Amino acid sequence: MADVAIAPIETVAEICESNEEKLEMAEPVKKKQKTEDDRSLIEEKLEQRLNGILCCAVCLDLPRSTVFQCTNGHLMCAGCFTHLLADARLKNEQATCPNCRCEISKSMCSRNLAVEKAVCELPAACQYCNNYLPRSTLEFHERQECSDRLTNCKYQRIGCSWCGPYHELQEHEQQCCRPQKSGAEILEALQSIDQIRDDEMKVYSNIFNLLSFEKITLNDLQLRPYRTDDFIPRVYYETSRFSALDQQWVVKGQVNDNHRDPSQSYQRTISYQLVLKSRVGSNCNLDVRFIVLKGPFGEMKVKPVIYNYEFTSDKYESDYNLLPLFTLGECNKLLASKTINCRIIMFQIQK
Ligand SMILES: [Zn+2]
Ligand SMILES: [Zn+2]
Ligand SMILES: [Zn+2]
Ligand SMILES: [Zn+2]
Known part of the structure; x- marks a missing residue:
């Protein structure tokens, strides 16, 4: 027979009495401290337990959003x-x-x-x-709130490169030497800032220039996934035919520059090419600029980059150009969706 410890039977009155005794004997301050410690111990454990329950089954981190x-x-x-x-x-x-x-x-x-x-x-x-x-x-x-958050000096625009915790910002700004610099030195700093802005503006001014061209077309496209019939099939994307600039076209897409097995790679990219489907005469020369943007039914976050290609009767496929997405996650989002919806704007350069 197994030993069974049997607790001595106490009457309710006895329990109350002994509890009262303990309460009287205990020092109130210590007692309070003890319960607080206990509580923080329980809370910590509860938090840890909840972390284990609510974490993502794949990365084991607590989800940040959806x-x-x-x-x-x-x-x-x-x-x-x-x-x-x-x-x-x-x-x-x-x-x-x-x-x-x-x-x-x-x-x-x-x-x-x-x-x-x-x-x-x-x-x-x-x-x-x-x-x-x-x-x-x-x-x-x-x-906005943390006193240790990294902040820039307010004279950053005139060349101060200080970046430090917010609680040191005021002291730094009071003794920052930038405002005392000569006009020439400040001008230098302003020029390099202007340069960065000019580069960013260039793409927009290019687009505005192109908008005054004679032949412009705009098509909303749906890139659908297909599989090659290779021994190891690969996924590729293709739109149905569409008309633009009085010709027939399709857009094709590939993943990781047609790498053999992009599922093995963490870095993923999608690139696309423009294919001329109409038969054109041997003297025909179509100089085309094109840009892919988020369509009205798409969600992709893509940077505006203009590509160009001169199509002729025997050069009817443009190079593959990178779809310039903002983040790596963006590429997975496109791959995970049924189709990739985008808008292509094409400009014909006439000589
Ligand atoms: Zn499951
Ligand atoms: Zn996860
Ligand atoms: Zn903080
Ligand atoms: Zn400064």
Whole structure:
């Protein structure tokens, strides 16, 4: 027989009495301290436990924004969710939940608002002062409130390169030597700032110049994913034919410059080419500038970059040009979606 410890039976009166005794005996200050310690211990454990429950099943981090769940309730942060869908597109497989292997897709998975809100309430460390704050207030704190946040001197525009914690800003600005510099030195600083701005403006002034050309067309396109029939099939994109500049065209897209297996690579890019489909005469020369932008039905964040190509009867495919997306995540987002929606503007240069 196993030993069973049997607690001595106490009457209710006895328990109350002994508790009262303890209360009387305890020193109030110490007692308070102890409960506070206990509470912080419990809270810490609870936070840790919640971190383990609410974290993304893929990266194990607490999700920063949108949280998706599979039909069995496994959580995925937005970044990992799109990454899984993008990988599946590249491998030509059905995307599955990494926990339970059930199928996942945009229509099958739902958001989990309760988890999104709960994560917002959990504390996270400020990257500057290391204090713990609720996630929902962290961004505001790091941007406007934290006394350790990195700030630039107000004389940055005239060449001061100081960048330091906000609580030292006032002292620095009082003794900053920039305002005392000579006009010539300040002019130099202003010139280099102007240079950067001029480069940025160049692309816009180019577009404005092109807008006064005689032949301009604008088409909203849908790039659909297809697979090559190679031994190891590759994903590529193609639009249906469209008319522009009195000719027929298609746009083709490829991933990671047609690398053999882009699903293995973390760095992903999409590039595109413009293909002339109409048969043109041997003396025909179509000098075209083109730019891809976000269409009215698309969401992609793309930088405005103009490419050009001279199409002739035997040069009917432009080079592959990078679709200049803002972030790596943006590329996965496009791969994860059913189609890539964009707008192409074409300008014909007439000599
Ligand atoms: Zn994740
Ligand atoms: Zn699952
Ligand atoms: Zn802070
Ligand atoms: Zn300064």
